[in-house]
Amino acid sequence: MTQASNPKPRPWVFRRLPVFLGLLLATLFSFWPIMTMFFEGADIDLGPLWSGKGFSFVSGVPYYSGGFFPSWANFRDALLWGNFPKLVLNSTTIALLSIVIALAAGIPAGYALARSKLRGMGAIGFLLLALRTVSPFAIVLPLYLTYIRVGLFDTYLGMSLAYLVIDVPVVVWMLSGFFREVPGSMYEAAESSGASEAQIFWRIALPSVAVGVAATMIFAFVLIWNEFLMASLLTGAATKTVSLGVWSGVGEAFGGLQSADWDAINAAGTLAFVPAFALILIVRQYLAKGFSLATAE
Amino acid sequence: MDRTAYFLVVPLIAVLAVVEAYPLAYSVYLSVTSYGVGGAFVGLTNYAQLFSQPDFWAALSTSVVFSSGSTVVSIALGVSFAYLLTLVRRGRGVFEAVFLMPLAAAPIVAGVAFAPSGFWDDINTFWHYVLGQPYFNVAGNHLYLFIMVLSDSWEWGPMMMLVALSVLASVPRPVYEASESFGASRWSTFRTVGLPAILNSPVFHFMIIIRFVDAMRAFEIPFAWAGWLNYLYPGAPTDTLSLYLFKLLLVPPNGVIPISLISAAALVLLVVTLLGTTLLYRLMRGLRKI
Numbered sequence: 001m002t003q004a005s006n007p008k009p010r011p012w013v014f015r016r017l018p019v020f021l022g023l024l025l026a027t028l029f030s031f032w033p034i035m036t037m038f039f040e041g042a043d044i045d046l047g048p049l050w051s052g053k054g055f056s057f058v059s060g061v062p063y064y065s066g067g068f069f070p071s072w073a074n075f076r077d078a079l080l081w082g083n084f085p086k087l088v089l090n091s092t093t094i095a096l097l098s099i100v101i102a103l104a105a106g107i108p109a110g111y112a113l114a115r116s117k118l119r120g121m122g123a124i125g126f127l128l129l130a131l132r133t134v135s136p137f138a139i140v141l142p143l144y145l146t147y148i149r150v151g152l153f154d155t156y157l158g159m160s161l162a163y164l165v166i167d168v169p170v171v172v173w174m175l176s177g178f179f180r181e182v183p184g185s186m187y188e189a190a191e192s193s194g195a196s197e198a199q200i201f202w203r204i205a206l207p208s209v210a211v212g213v214a215a216t217m218i219f220a221f222v223l224i225w226n227e228f229l230m231a232s233l234l235t236g237a238a239t240k241t242v243s244l245g246v247w248s249g250v251g252e253a254f255g256g257l258q259s260a261d262w263d264a265i266n267a268a269g270t271l272a273f274v275p276a277f278a279l280i281l282i283v284r285q286y287l288a289k290g291f292s293l294a295t296a297e
Numbered sequence: 298m299d300r301t302a303y304f305l306v307v308p309l310i311a312v313l314a315v316v317e318a319y320p321l322a323y324s325v326y327l328s329v330t331s332y333g334v335g336g337a338f339v340g341l342t343n344y345a346q347l348f349s350q351p352d353f354w355a356a357l358s359t360s361v362v363f364s365s366g367s368t369v370v371s372i373a374l375g376v377s378f379a380y381l382l383t384l385v386r387r388g389r390g391v392f393e394a395v396f397l398m399p400l401a402a403a404p405i406v407a408g409v410a411f412a413p414s415g416f417w418d419d420i421n422t423f424w425h426y427v428l429g430q431p432y433f434n435v436a437g438n439h440l441y442l443f444i445m446v447l448s449d450s451w452e453w454g455p456m457m458m459l460v461a462l463s464v465l466a467s468v469p470r471p472v473y474e475a476s477e478s479f480g481a482s483r484w485s486t487f488r489t490v491g492l493p494a495i496l497n498s499p500v501f502h503f504m505i506i507i508r509f510v511d512a513m514r515a516f517e518i519p520f521a522w523a524g525w526l527n528y529l530y531p532g533a534p535t536d537t538l539s540l541y542l543f544k545l546l547l548v549p550p551n552g553v554i555p556i557s558l559i560s561a562a563a564l565v566l567l568v569v570t571l572l573g574t575t576l577l578y579r580l581m582r583g584l585r586k587i
Contacts, residue, residue, distance in 0.1 A: 109309035116302030129547035133570035138563035140324030226403030277401035288463035
C-alpha cells in the first residue's frame with residue numbers, strides 16, 4: 001500500500017536493504033559467538049587470514065604463519081580420552097530422575113491451578129515466582145551440609161533433589177498453561193455423562209496435554225543440562241555434569257577458578273551446546289505458548 | 298473439582314518443603330550462629346560483619362547493575378529480533394532457528410563464547426585491521442561489565458523474542474489490516490499496534506520479572522570472566538554477589554570458610570531480589586491499568 005502511493009517506487013533491493021542489513025547483523029550476533037567457539041575448538045583461527053597478518057615474505061619467499069590449521073583433535077580427545085560420555089550419562093540420569101519427581105508433583109498441581117478457582121491457587125503461582133528469587137547459596141550450603149551427613153553428597157539422587165528447585169516451577173507454570181488450553185466444554189461433557197474426577201483427569205485432561213508434558217520435560221532437561229553453580233558445589237568425581245565439563249575442558253582440573261586448556265574448553269562447549277540446541281529447536285513453539293497460557297488473566 | 302484441588306497440590310507443597318523451605322530455614326539458622334567456631338547463637342553479628350565489608354556492597358551493586366542492564370538489553374534485543382522476523386518474507390523459520398541458538402547455550406557456554414580470546418578477539422581483529430581503529434581493551438574501563446551484560450542478554454534475548462512473537466501472533470489479523478489500509482508503514486503499524494501489545498501483555502511482564510530475578514543470581518558469566526581476567530580473589534571488580542560468595546567458599550580470606558557469613562549474604566540477596574521483584578510487579582501492574 002505504502003509503496004503504491006509513492007510516485008516512483010524505489011528498486012526492490014533498496015527498499016529491502018535495511019531489512020537485509022538488520023537480518024545480517026542479528027544473524028552474526030546470534031551465530032558468531034557459537035561459531036567462534038567451534039572454530040577455536042577445531043583450531044581454526046581466522047583472524048590472521050583476514051587481517052593479512054598470517055602472510056609474510058621471508059627473504060622474498062611467501063610464508064604462511066596464520067592459525068588456519070583445522071583439526072578434530074580436541075573433539076576426539078574429549079569424546080574418546082576425556083570423560084565426556086560419562087558426563088553425558090551423569091547429566092542425563094540426574095535430569096531424568098529430577099524431572100520424573102518434578103512431574104509427579106507438578107502435573108497434579110498444574111491441573112489444580114488450571115481448573116480450580118479456589119483462593120489459595122493464585123497464591124501458589126506467586127509463591128513459585130517468589131521462590132525463584134532465592135539465591136542458590138541459600139539452598140546449596142544447607143543441602144551440602146545435610147548431604148554430607150546423610151550420604152547424599154555426590155550421588156544421583158542428591159543432585160536430582162537439588163535440581164527440583166529449578167524444574168518444579170517450570171513444570172507447574174507450563175503445565176498449568178497447557179491444562180488451561182483444554183476447552184472447558186470437554187470437562188462439562190464428561191461431568192454430565194457421569195465421569196468421576198479421576199476419570200476426567202486420566203482419560204481427558206492428561207491425554208490432551210501429552211505433547212505439552214513432553215515439551216515441558218525437554219525444556220526442563222535443557223535447563224538442568226546447562227546448570228553450573230549447584231553442580232559445582234554438590235558433585236564430586238562420581239556425578240560431574242556436562243556443563244562442569246565445559247569449564248574443565250572435560251579434563252580433571254575442575255571446580256576451581258582457574259580454567260583449563262582454551263581449545264579443550266571450546267571443544268567441550270561446542271559438544272555441550274549441540275544437543276541442547278537440537279532440543280530447543282524441537283520445543284520452540286511450545287515454550288512461549290506454555291508461559292502465555294499460564295499467565296493469561 | 299473444589300476440594301480435590303487441595304489434595305492435588307499436596308505433592309507440590311511436600312516437594313517445596315523439602316527442597317526450599319528446609320534449606321531456607323537452615324540458612325536462617327546458619328546466618329544467626331557462628332558455624333565452625335562453636336556454633337553458638339550470635340544474633341545479627343554476621344549481618345553486621347557483612348554490612349561492614351565494602352566488598353559486599355561493591356558486589357551487590359554490581360549485581361544490581363548487571364541484572365538491570367541485562368533485563369533492559371534482553372528486552373530490546375528480543376523485541377527487535379521479533380520485529381525483524383515479522384519483516385522476513387521467505388525463510389522465516391530458518392532465521393528464527395538461528396536467533397534461538399543462544400537460548401540453548403549454557404550460561405557457562407555464553408561465558409566461554411564471549412571470552413576476550415574468542416568472540417572479542419574476532420571483533421578486535423576486525424576493528425583494528427579492517428576499520429583501522431586502535432585495539433580496545435576488554436579488561437579496562439568497565440568494558441567487561443558491558444560485555445558480561447551483553448552476553449547474558451545474548452542468551453536470554455531469544456526467550457523474550459519467542460514471547461514477543463507469540464503476543465504478536467495473538468493480535469487479531471483485522472487490526473493489522475485496518476492499520477495498513479490507512480497507509481501506515483510496517484514500522485508505524487508495529488509501533489502503534491504490535492509494540493504496545495507486547496509491552497502490555499501479562500506474559501511479557503512475567504518474563505521481565507523472571508529475567509530480572511535470574512540475572513540477580515547470575516554466576517556463570519561473571520565466573521568465566523573472573524577466569525579470563527584473572528580476578529581470582531573475593532572483591533574483584535567482576536564480582537556479582539553470587540560470584541563473591543563462591544570465592545569466599547573457595548578461597549576464604551583467612552583460610553576458614555565463612556559459612557555463616559555466606560548464608561547471611563544469600564538471605565540479604567533474597568530480600569533485595571524480592572524487593573526489586575515487588576517493585577517491578579507494582580510498576581507493571583500500574584502500567585497495565587493505564
